[in-house]
Amino acid sequence: MAENDSTTLKEKDSNKSTKRAPNYFKLLQEIDNTLKLLTDSNSSHHVTGEASHMSKIEEILHYVNTNLEEIIDQMTDQKRAMSLITVFNIVIRMCTIDKIDFVISLTSFQSMIRKILSKLIIISEEEPGNYKEYAGDMLDSILMNLAEDNLIQTCFERLCLNQNKSIKNSIENDEKCEEKEENVDYNELIEKYMSCASSYSFMVNLRSVYEFGKNYHPVISSMLKFIDKYLTDRNNENSSMPLEVITPTLGILWNLSDKIVLVPLLAELSCAKKPIQWIATDCFAFHIKRLGDAIFSIVHNLSRDKTGLTQLRNEKAFEVLMKYKQLVEEQNDEDLKLSYGMALISVTVSDEQPEENKGFIIWVSRTLYGLCKDATYKDDLRCSGCHLSELLEVLHQAFANTYVVKDILSSESNNELKPVAFFAQCLLSIYGALLDKEADDLEKRAAKYLLKILLQISNYREYHKELTEINQFCVIIESLSKRPKQDDAKRIWSNLQGEISSNQLKKEKSSMIYISYDRTDEKFCEIFIRELRKRTSIPVWVDFEHVESWDDTWEYILPVIQSATVIIPILSTAYGENSDKFQELSYAIGTNKSQDKSKNLIAVTAESDFSVNRAWMEDLIGEHNLIPFDNNTDNVVSKVCARIILSKKPLVKCFPRITKRS
Numbered sequence: 168m169a170e171n172d173s174t175t176l177k178e179k180d181s182n183k184s185t186k187r188a189p190n191y192f193k194l195l196q197e198i199d200n201t202l203k204l205l206t207d208s209n210s211s212h213h214v215t216g217e218a219s220h221m222s223k224i225e226e227i228l229h230y231v232n233t234n235l236e237e238i239i240d241q242m243t244d245q246k247r248a249m250s251l252i253t254v255f256n257i258v259i260r261m262c263t264i265d266k267i268d269f270v271i272s273l274t275s276f277q278s279m280i281r282k283i284l285s286k287l288i289i290i291s292e293e294e295p296g297n298y299k300e301y302a303g304d305m306l307d308s309i310l311m312n313l314a315e316d317n318l319i320q321t322c323f324e325r326l327c328l329n330q331n332k333s334i335k336n337s338i339e340n341d342e343k344c345e346e347k348e349e350n351v352d353y354n355e356l357i358e359k360y361m362s363c364a365s366s367y368s369f370m371v372n373l374r375s376v377y378e379f380g381k382n383y384h385p386v387i388s389s390m391l392k393f394i395d396k397y398l399t400d401r402n403n404e405n406s407s408m409p410l411e412v413i414t415p416t417l418g419i420l421w422n423l424s425d426k427i428v429l430v431p432l433l434a435e436l437s438c439a440k441k442p443i444q445w446i447a448t449d450c451f452a453f454h455i456k457r458l459g460d461a462i463f464s465i466v467h468n469l470s471r472d473k474t475g476l477t478q479l480r481n482e483k484a485f486e487v488l489m490k491y492k493q494l495v496e497e498q499n500d501e502d503l504k505l506s507y508g509m510a511l512i513s514v515t516v517s518d519e520q521p522e523e524n525k526g527f528i529i530w531v532s533r534t535l536y537g538l539c540k541d542a543t544y545k546d547d548l549r550c551s552g553c554h555l556s557e558l559l560e561v562l563h564q565a566f567a568n569t570y571v572v573k574d575i576l577s578s579e580s581n582n583e584l585k586p587v588a589f590f591a592q593c594l595l596s597i598y599g600a601l602l603d604k605e606a607d608d609l610e611k612r613a614a615k616y617l618l619k620i621l622l623q624i625s626n627y628r629e630y631h632k633e634l635t636e637i638n639q640f641c642v643i644i645e646s647l648s649k650r651p652k653q654d655d656a657k658r659i660w661s662n663l664q665g666e667i668s669s670n671q672l673k674k675e676k677s678s679m680i681y682i683s684y685d686r687t688d689e690k691f692c693e694i695f696i697r698e699l700r701k702r703t704s705i706p707v708w709v710d711f712e713h714v715e716s717w718d719d720t721w722e723y724i725l726p727v728i729q730s731a732t733v734i735i736p737i738l739s740t741a742y743g744e745n746s747d748k749f750q751e752l753s754y755a756i757g758t759n760k761s762q763d764k765s766k767n768l769i770a771v772t773a774e775s776d777f778s779v780n781r782a783w784m785e786d787l788i789g790e791h792n793l794i795p796f797d798n799n800t801d802n803v804v805s806k807v808c809a810r811i812i813l814s815k816k817p818l819v820k821c822f823p824r825i826t827k828r829s
Contacts, residue, residue, distance in 0.1 A: 228275040236282045248301045249308065251286050252363070256312040258283070259360050262353055263321050277350050284351070287363055302370035309364045310383045319386055322357055323393040326409050358411045365418035369552075373426055380432045387423070387433070390416050391441055398445045398458075410457065417461035424468035425557075427608070430475055439469040439478035443487050455491070456498055463488075463506040470513035471560065484514040492527065502551075505534055509561050516744075516780060529574050532565040536575050536586070543593055548613065556612035563616050566623045567746065568782060576630065587633040590621055591640040598643055601653070618647075618655040619746065625662040626753040635663055654721040658750050661725055662757070681724075681731035682709040683751055684773075685742040691773045692737055698804040703811075705733075728755045732767065733811060736788070739773040743781040752787050769810050771803055772796045 235254075239247055258280060262271050270276050313319035351359075373379055394416060397409050423429050424438065433439070442462050445451050451458055466484060469475035488511050495507045508531030539558045542550035549555070565571045576586045584592060594617045600606040601614045621644075624630050635641060641663065647656035680703070684692045689711060696707055708727050728734070734755045742748050756768065770788045772795050779785045794806045 224270060225273060225275065228270070228273055228279065232275045232279040232282075235279060236286075239282075239286060245301050247286070248305055251283055252305050252308045255283055255287065255360065255363070256308060259322070259356060260312065260318060262356055263318060263325065268353065271351070271353060271356070280351055280356070284359055287359070299370045302367040303372065306364060306367040306371050309360070309367070310386050313389075314383060314386050317385065317389070319389045323389060326354065326357065326412055327393070327396060354409075354411060358415060361412060361415035361419065365415045365422060368419050368422035369425075373428065376428045376432065379429065384432070384436070387420070387438075388436055390420060391436060391438060394445065395441055398448050398450045400450070410454065414457060414461070417458065417465070421461045421464050421468070424465050427471060427612075430469055430472035433469060434472060434474040434478060437478070438465070439475040440482055442466050442469075443479060443482040443484050446491065447487050452491070452494065455494060456500065456503070459491075459495065459498075459503050460500075460506045463503070463510040466510040467506065467513045467561070470510070471557075476514070479514050480516060485511070485516055488514065489524075492524075496527075505531065505551075509535075512561055512564050515564075525568075525570060528565060528568065529571060532562060532571045532575055533578075535562045535565070536578075539593075540583070540589065543596070548610070554609050554613070556609045556616060559613055559616035559620060563619045563623070563746075566620060567749070569786065572623065572627065576624065585633070587624060587630050588637060590617060590624065591634060591637045593617055594621060595639055595643060598647070601647070602650075615655075618659070622655050622659050622662075622750055623746075625659045626750060626757075628757070631663055654747070655750075657721045657725065658754065661721075661754060678705045678733075679727070679731045680705055680707045680733040680735060681727050681755070682707060682735050682737065683748060683755070684709070684737040685739060685745050685748060687741040688737055688739050688773045694800055695737065695771065695804065698800050699807065702804055702808050724751070725754075731755075734768045735807065736768075736770050737773050738770050738777060738779075738784065738788075738793075740777070740780060742773075743779070743784055749781075749783050749787075753783075756787055767811060768792050769794065769807055771807065 239250060242250060262268075265271065313322070393409075394413055397413055420433075420438065424433055442465050445458075445462055446466075451462070466479065466488070470479055470484075488507070491507065492511075495504055498504075508527065512528065512531060535558050538550045538553065539555060539562065542548050542553070542555040542558060547554075550558070562575075566575075578586060583589070594614065597610055597614050597617070600610040601618075621634075625634060644656055644660050644663070647653045648660040650656070680699070682692060682696060692709065692711075696709055700707055708731070710724055713723060728751070734752075736742070736748070736752055768788065770793045772793065775796050775798050777795065779788075794803055794810070796803055
């Protein structure tokens, strides 16, 4: 409050019935300014003015505390929410610079902060629905406060250096206080503050990813450094001082990483790299019950972005996570076990798992399937904090394992749809999101992964009958297959076709070689095809010569696969991790078995040290069809041609390579 203001606080209080509500924010900011004078060691008035400054602070706090609760209750939801956060912002700022803990020790302050916290708890926990639309503004307010003057770094420094001492009880000399209450100390204030931010980060719908990154990049970076400092310090295994703040701070990162659009920004900050380093520490193992759920979930969330997944695999995420399997199971915590399982499936690099791991992955998959069913009954398609799209995405990854598919699809219930019918009916309820430009992004994502799961199911002939018996499903799939950019629907519809037309059968009489490859191996593919064409007169078809990258590839390659007499997949690590290639090869082999026994499948590896890293590759191809790359493309092409010539019913003509005589 300005020194030349002649109106006293008591006079204002007596006239409050005829005036507008007092501006508490300006009064609290006055305390903030006064504290700066008190804590400025270079101020010549530091000692002489200390008593008057403290007296003024006590007077302001007493006045603010008198009618704060009543005035806040009379506000609208939006004003109440923003007023509370604004007051809390100022409180955190003043307490952070108050190195002598004068303000926080005052009874009037303790009373005021308890009122604020009780209201914020109602907003964030008991009545979140009423305030969800303001969550973005509330989160912005907190993060802007932390970003200004790098306040967050000052807060964390105080916590890490343990500069603040807890206040045990109310002031002993305060005779007015009849009932003693345990006071809130600085650590608890920061904990509550970060907990608020965590709650709002869960509810918020981000309006501008660019603005978020520009404004709060340093704040997120400080959070990562704070957690990193604590978890990687070997002296902190048994310390709980910062743990109360680390938990909600992790909650903020957990909820932000759950926003798909933010994952690239977090990946830039090495947010995918840090959690794996944290998991590898003794401190994490000691506090796994408190920290595991959040950190495992962050790993899973970041794996949903290509950049994040690359960082995780570079850090050997799967190997690091596997070391904790037994410890996780010993905790007897279903939520922890599920978040760990989702992270494990998300970063797996191979479908080949020991028998003891298969049981765990099946448990996770069954749990995910159950949560998917529960989520479909919710208006927001959420269950246990996960959106249906997230559950389906992990289940889709788990379905890369044949044993998971068989386990889930063979489960039966007298009162519920069979699994195949459930996935089909689920698609029927939300497929419209694929056609609506204004549809919610998460619903679009859910529909996308439902199609992918149904495509995986349709690759198994034993489930074709179940799918084709759902008439409405077949109608929708056929309709989607005729639309642009619906490759998965096209593939499902192709898989469900009973017979190929006579025109297509005629095409199969003409010899053709079809090349299947991953885009990352395009250069190798070009060299291989160039050499292959020197050795055979049969046409070689590859998509990059016929299809633009933005076209619906499947629409073009379907008739080619049906017509081809030789299928040559070029295998690599990237090929094994591309689910589209699994569908492509499955269809090619299925067509081979049902239509043309003479069709050859000859697999070529694009890596000299390549080893089959996916179970489906081994199941579909087998070792006898594999020609390893020996760093000599000419040798590989010669072996391919030899395989074709040795076919029982060769439909292609290869000729030896013509070389000049010396």
